[in-house]
Amino acid sequence: MGFIKDNLYRISNKNLVGLFKKQSVYPYYHIIRDDKAAHIENLYQYKNIAQFKNDLEVLSKNFSPLSLGDLTANKNNGFLISFDDGLEEIYSVVFPILKEKNLKAIFFVNPVFVDNNEGLYKHYISVIINHLKDQNFRKESLDTISSIFNFSYISNDDFTAKFKNIRFSDRNKITDVLSYLNIDIHHYLKTQKPYISKEQIQEMIDQGFYFGGHTMSHPPLEQLSFEEQKKEIIDSIDWVKNTFSIDYSLFAFPFSDKKISKRLLTELLEYDKDILLFGNSGLKKDFDNRIIQRFSIEHPKKDIKKIIVTENLFKYYNKVIGKYKISRK
Ligand SMILES: [Zn+2]
Structure with missing residues (x-):
């Protein structure tokens, strides 16, 4: 959250959540889990099962569930949740809870990681940071790793921040770090x-859940x-469609949609006239109603009602300041 949003969150009254009846909401998560996960815990915090169930209760009480077909129909007061990154918990934790409550959701997956042959480089970094914590941030390890990535650091926190922010093009060097620290990442996977897994995705699709690409x-x-x-985008959409024989095209931008060019969005919209593209810019209007903007309700210490009120106030x-409509270059 930015400065303005943080302040709006502080002053927002959760009892006003029922006030914003016209606005549909598209909250998203990555993972729901009661305990720690080495590949996630150094990247972001997440909700446990009880907190997730409470979110669903609040959403169901204040909004009506939307299906895919409703999304471009400008329906008022609806909600549809989604999950990014294709983590296993969407099957073992989220799927049974949603089935029990008769709710649907969209799941955006990265085909390269499905079936656990390979993982997301940021997840590897989290596993490595856990290992470094166990070593009490031994200076020799930090020095070796920072020299592999060619950065300097002034403290353990500074090291961690810089290590988490290495460039995508440097991700292959993580293999060197893993072998230097004797971490068997394939064993971990x-x-x-x-x-x-593909089998789990198929089972969820068979029960009416939606899947899309995430690069x-x-x-x-x-x-x-x-x-x-x-290519990263279209290949992921095609993979989901071809692997599971589904005819709709869904895609969510990884990290953020903020720097995505108008040209790219236009070409994606031309790829399939019924495609739905998902960003995470909050309650904002994009240049085409097939671009749906979401907001995160993942933070375990933030109250979902207050987040919804905040997002509406921020809208x-x-x-007022002329930034409701997203301008794309
Ligand atoms: Zn993601």
Whole structure:
């Protein structure tokens, strides 16, 4: 959250959640889990099962569930949740809860990680940071790793921040770090199974849940050329459609949609006239109603009602300052 939003969150009254009846909401998460996960815990915080169930109760009480077909119909007061990154918990934790409550959701997956043969480089970084914590941030390890990535650091926190922010093009060097620290990441993938499998996706699709692409390998798109960006996106949408014989095209931008060019969005909208593209810019209007903007309700210490009120107040603030409509270059 930014400065303005943080302040709006502080002053927002959760009892006003029922006030914003016209606005539909598209909250998203990555993972729901009661305990720690080494591949996630150094990247962001997440909700436990009880908190997730409470979110669903609040959403169901104040909004009506939307299906895919409702999304471009400008329906008032609806909600549809989604999950990014294809983590295993969407099958083992989220799927049974949603079935029980008769709710649907969209799941955006990275085909390269499905079936656990390979993982997201940021997840590897989290596993490595856990290992470094166990070593009490031994200076020799930090020095070796920072020299592999060619950065300097002044403290353990500074090291961690810089290590988490390495460039996508440097991700192959993580293999060197893993072998230097004797971490067997393939053993981790095979035993922990952080990602969903094709069989699990098929089972969820058979029960009416929606799946879409999230790029093949979750790159920060702004670090790729236009053609590379488009290929990462279209290949992931096609993979989901072809592997599971589904006829709709769904896609969510990894990290953020903020720097995505108008040209790329236009070409994606031309790829399939019924495509739905998902960003995470909050309650904002994009240049085409097939671009749906979401907001995160993942933070376990933030109250969902207060987040919804804040997002609505921020929407009015953006309208006043002329930033409600997203301008794309
Ligand atoms: Zn993602």
